[in-house]
Amino acid sequence: MSVRLFSMQNPAALAIASWAAPLPLGVAYSGGADSTALLYAAAARWPGQVQALHVHHGLQAAADGFEAHCRATCKALGVPLHVGRVDARHAPGESPEDAARRARYATLAQLAQAQKLPDVALAQHADDQVETMLIALGRGAGLDGLAGMPRHMQRHGVNFHRPLLEVHAVALREWITASRTPHIDDPSNADLRYTRNRIRLQLLPALAATLPQFRETFARTARNAAKASRLLAEVAATDIAAAGVPPALAILRSLPRERLANVLRHWLRREHDAVPSEAQLDQLLDQIAACSTRSHRIRLKVADGYVQREGDVLHWYNARPPSQPAALR
Structure with missing residues (x-):
């Protein structure tokens, strides 16, 4: 056939x-x-x-x-x-x-x-x-x-x-x-x-x-969640533009906690393909809130790497060894 x-x-x-x-x-x-x-x-x-x-x-x-x-x-x-x-x-x-x-x-x-x-x-x-x-x-x-x-x-x-x-x-x-x-x-x-x-x-x-009908109802839930997620992404994009990449601590500290959590999630995922756990994100939020002096250090495990303060900005470094490259044929 x-x-x-x-x-x-x-x-x-x-x-x-x-x-x-x-x-x-x-x-x-x-x-x-x-x-x-x-x-x-x-x-x-x-x-x-x-x-x-x-x-x-x-x-x-x-x-x-x-x-x-x-x-x-x-x-x-x-x-x-x-x-x-x-x-x-x-x-x-x-x-x-x-x-x-x-x-x-x-x-x-x-x-x-x-x-x-x-x-x-x-x-x-x-x-x-x-x-x-x-x-x-x-x-x-x-x-x-x-x-x-x-x-x-x-x-x-x-x-x-x-x-x-x-x-x-x-x-x-x-x-x-x-x-x-x-x-x-x-x-x-x-x-x-x-x-x-x-x-x-x-x-x-x-x-x-x-x-x-669970497939159809789940699909509707996915569409609704995607719409809300896109709105949060737009807010995060505005905040990332203001904070810069890598993000400046002074700008991050000026944001309300939930908005700060939103911009950190998007920064980590967009720039580093890293997704923090809820506990890791809460700890990072607490450290940023406490970071009122230049001597305050930040170095926290986040996803497969760690977030570290360097001067007035935050950096994320990958602690996972790079995967072996594929052989293409």
């Missing part, structure tokens, strides 16, 4: 039908059901304008087989495939899921930039969005966490897009099964040691039985 016939029945194709995608377009392709559906849809929608990007994580013995499968699929579709190898093992005390995610985005960005692809499509869908929001709730996250995954974001100089956020996982799996489209079933997706897998396999079925 042709790729075009597949795409007519493919829920991913319906999702991207009206998307004015920036071309040429990279597609993050793991070989799993979701990214397979997206790649088939994109290859049919924009023939000759799509390239596949595959991350070889090196975390399991089957990874070589995953890469071989992706090469065979892309050859059949006439889609160029680019592979990046990365060591995604986590450091002591670091979440293995967070470490793998950071390594994956960094590698995808390197692959895209090497091929002069400023835009990459990801296959994350409505169920992934709910899982992300539940993980954020479990960590006590604020509005940014409740906003879930944005439809568009920029990371490592590359624009990432999520065109399938309104598509249900079951719809993608049903199309994969009905069309007999070759794909990979990653055994790690059944490993209940990982929080996301426990949510997907244990919690989402219970939610579906209790609140059948």
Whole structure:
């Protein structure tokens, strides 16, 4: 059966039908059901304008087989495939899921930039969005966490897009099964040691039985939280412009505590991709409030690094060793 016939029945194709995608377009392709559906849809929608990007994580013995499968699929579709190898093992005390995610985005960005692809499509869908929001709730996250995954974001100089956020996982799996489209079933997706897998396999079925429309209601919550988060980001941008980068203590100390917390969160995330815990942020706020003399020192652990006072400004330094660069092929 042709790729075009597949795409007519493919829920991913319906999702991207009206998307004015920036071309040429990279597609993050793991070989799993979701990214397979997206790649088939994109290859049919924009023939000759799509390239596949595959991350070889090196975390399991089957990874070589995953890469071989992706090469065979892309050859059949006439889609160029680019592979990046990365060591995604986590450091002591670091979440293995967070470490793998950071390594994956960094590698995808390197692959895209090497091929002069400023835009990459990801296959994350409505169920992934709910899982992300539940993980954020479990960590006590604020509005940014409740906003879930944005439809568009920029990371490592590359624009990432999520065109399938309104598509249900079951719809993608049903199309994969009905069309007999070759794909990979990653055994790690059944490993209940990982929080996301426990949510997907244990919690989402219970939610579906209790609140059948939970995907739509969670999506509405995410949209509302994103609107409020954007408003706070605008306030933070005004305060960052006044305080400068690195921020001046005198300006920071003039802000009310909640507004100070807001600008510090945005400064750390925007400039350093660092997210402080609530306890770390409270301690930093207390230290800034007490910093009334030039001799007052500040050096506090924040995220994977530390915030330090240097003269009249604050700096953040990364204490985590740089990750091993990916090998691109």
